[in-house]
Amino acid sequence: MRSRSASAVAGIAAIALMATACNSDDSDGGDEGTAEGTLVIWSDPERADAIQGAAAEFAEANGIEVDVQGLAFDDIQGDLLNAHQAGNAPDIFIGAHDWTGNLVRNGAVTPVELTGDQAGGVDETAIEALSFDGQLFGVPYSQENIFLMRNTDLAPDAPETFEELVEVGTGLKDAGDTSEVLAMAVGQEGEPFRMNALFTSAGGYLFGQDDTGTWDPSDLGVGSDESIAAMEKIAEYGEDGEGVLRRSIDTENDANLFYEEEAPFFIAGPWNIGDANEAGIDFEISPIPGFEGENPASPYIGYQAFFVTEGSANSALAQEFVTNYVTSTDFILSLYEADPRTPVQTEALESVSADDPNIAAIAEAGAEGMPMPSIPEMGETWEPLGQAQAQAIAGNDVREAMEAAHNTIAEQIGE
Numbered sequence: 389m390r391s392r393s394a395s396a397v398a399g400i401a402a403i404a405l406m407a408t409a410c411n412s413d414d415s416d417g418g419d420e421g422t423a424e425g426t427l428v429i430w431s432d433p434e435r436a437d438a439i440q441g442a443a444a445e446f447a448e449a450n451g452i453e454v455d456v457q458g459l460a461f462d463d464i465q466g467d468l469l470n471a472h473q474a475g476n477a478p479d480i481f482i483g484a485h486d487w488t489g490n491l492v493r494n495g496a497v498t499p500v501e502l503t504g505d506q507a508g509g510v511d512e513t514a515i516e517a518l519s520f521d522g523q524l525f526g527v528p529y530s531q532e533n534i535f536l537m538r539n540t541d542l543a544p545d546a547p548e549t550f551e552e553l554v555e556v557g558t559g560l561k562d563a564g565d566t567s568e569v570l571a572m573a574v575g576q577e578g579e580p581f582r583m584n585a586l587f588t589s590a591g592g593y594l595f596g597q598d599d600t601g602t603w604d605p606s607d608l609g610v611g612s613d614e615s616i617a618a619m620e621k622i623a624e625y626g627e628d629g630e631g632v633l634r635r636s637i638d639t640e641n642d643a644n645l646f647y648e649e650e651a652p653f654f655i656a657g658p659w660n661i662g663d664a665n666e667a668g669i670d671f672e673i674s675p676i677p678g679f680e681g682e683n684p685a686s687p688y689i690g691y692q693a694f695f696v697t698e699g700s701a702n703s704a705l706a707q708e709f710v711t712n713y714v715t716s717t718d719f720i721l722s723l724y725e726a727d728p729r730t731p732v733q734t735e736a737l738e739s740v741s742a743d744d745p746n747i748a749a750i751a752e753a754g755a756e757g758m759p760m761p762s763i764p765e766m767g768e769t770w771e772p773l774g775q776a777q778a779q780a781i782a783g784n785d786v787r788e789a790m791e792a793a794h795n796t797i798a799e800q801i802g803e
Contacts, residue, residue: 426453427702427709430468430481433458438726442719446709452702465490472496472697479700480710485517485528485691489764492520498698499523500707506715511732514691516601517759526693527714530729533689534582534657535753536676539669542566542652546674550586550685553653553677554625554632560652568637569630571651574781575638578774581760582655583622585685587777588758589678592618594769595761605765605801610773611794616787619780621679628783635778658729658750673749675756684756691759692729730754768800 427447431439436458443454457478459467465487471477472494483491491497502524507515514528536553538546542560547553557569573579580587584594592615596607609615625632637645646654647667655676656664664671678685694710696703713719720736723729730750731737741748760766776793780786 425702426455427480427705428478429454429456430459430464430478431456432461432464432482434727435482435723438723442722443709443713446713450705450708452705468697469494469496472699475699477697477699479697479702479706481695481697483526483693483695484760485514485526485693486760486762486766488518488520488525488762490767491695492525493764495698497525497695498700498703499525500527500696500710502527502711502715506711509715509734511734513689513759514732517689517691517762518693520762526695527710528691528693528732529714529720529723530692531689531732531751531754532658532692532729533750533754533757534585534655534676534687535750536674537646537654537656537660537664537671538674539646539649539652540672541670542649546672547653547677549680550589550625550677551680554630557632557652558630566650566652568645568651569632570653570655571637571642571645572633572655573637573639573642574633574635574778576635576778577771578776578778578781579639580770580773580777581688583777584758585655585676585687586622586679587615587618588686589683590618590621591615591683594773595763595765603761603763605763608794608798608801610769610776610797611791616790619777619790620786622777623780623783623786626781626783633781635781661728661746673746673753675753687754687757688760689754689757691732765801769797772796772800 427443429439429443436456440454440456443456447454461482464481464483468477468481468483477496488497510528511531514531515524518524518526518528536546542565543556547556554569557566560566561569573582593609593612596604596609598604622633623629627634642654643656643660643663645651646656647663647669649669654660676685676687694714696706696710700706715733717733717735717739720731720733721739724731724736724740728740728744728747730747731740737747737751741751772793776789779789
């Protein structure tokens with residue numbers, strides 16, 4: 389995704405062979421064959437061991453094996469679609485909620501059903517984010533959103549507006565205490581995932597929503613007057629303006645600028661917490677501040693979920709696992725210990741928040757956030773919008789860049 393890079397894995401052919409071998413004993417389907425087979429789960433390596441351990445009780449109770457295979461997270465969606473087409477996909481896989489529309493469009497996932505109590509124990513927005521056309525297609529277990537991390541030695545108080553952040557940061561830079569006002573990745577190709585917080589604060593929007601809150605791909609807002617005005621405001625802090633936002637700051641160097649105390653503020657994610665602790669920085673987490681007199685900053689929220697593959701040879705047990713185990717507090721806590729992500733299950737969130745105040749702070753920082761649109765058209769937006777935003781930061785004509793991005797996206801989604 390947009391959080392952190394992952395190492396390469398073996399090619400699709402190798403993955404397909406591995407999945408075929410694991411499912412060979414139960415290819416006939418049915419309850420009897422299922423009990424004698426292997427439930428195959430795809431996960432990223434960080435969570436694979438934790439899932440394997442947590443699934444041991446389930447495996448024993450059902451007289452089966454559970455085989456958790458680790459893949460680079462960014463590769464799972466593409467590999468899953470290819471393996472599904474070849475007829476040898478896993479039974480269950482971990483994925484991001486914004487894959488949902490594309491997975492459904494390709495017939496790769498099957499709906500899941502939670503009881504009222506199970507659904508009631510999970511954040512309502514997370515359930516909505518994993519729903520498509522009125523059906524739930526994945527069981528969410530964690531969320532992640534970006535936030536403002538600040539060096540409390542340099543900036544003791546959380547800024548209430550973006551203008552206040554710039555004022556404090558500029559003072560520190562002018563005094564020679566830091567070399568940057570803000571460590572916010574922009575890069576040469578743009579970072580719409582991070583930019584959305586400021587973009588929405590200034591009134592910009594990507595897709596509109598209908599009366600039910602469903603994303604409407606026919607209402608593409610990239611080239612609208614509101615979105616152009618938003619990027620013009622953001623560009624005031626770009627390379628031809630205040631110099632706060634620059635393409636030379638990207639995901640390769642943004643964190644180190646903060647860890648090395650060259651920037652008092654950092655637009656960070658939960659994947660940065662561990663390294664920040666190791667760096668010995670005294671930091672606090674707070675919401676990304678919006679522009680004065682404008683909307684609150686609205687960072688994207690990403691949800692991680694367990695999906696059941698359409699046509700799984702172990703469909704009944706796969707459904708049992710994701711509905712009864714993935715909603716279990718003990719299961720969620722075991723995953724949290726292996727890979728700390730903010731749980732969306734209420735009891736698990738309360739438990740980890742009591743031990744780690746950063747978790748509660750991250751959740752609070754996402755209170756004004758919006759789930760990334762999960763419609764299939766979302767995948768066509770990242771590159772054109774990112775490039776337009778980078779051009780705006782560089783000082784190019786904002787209207788020209790945004791209208792060109794709008795036209796490219798509209799053509800790709802067939803608007």
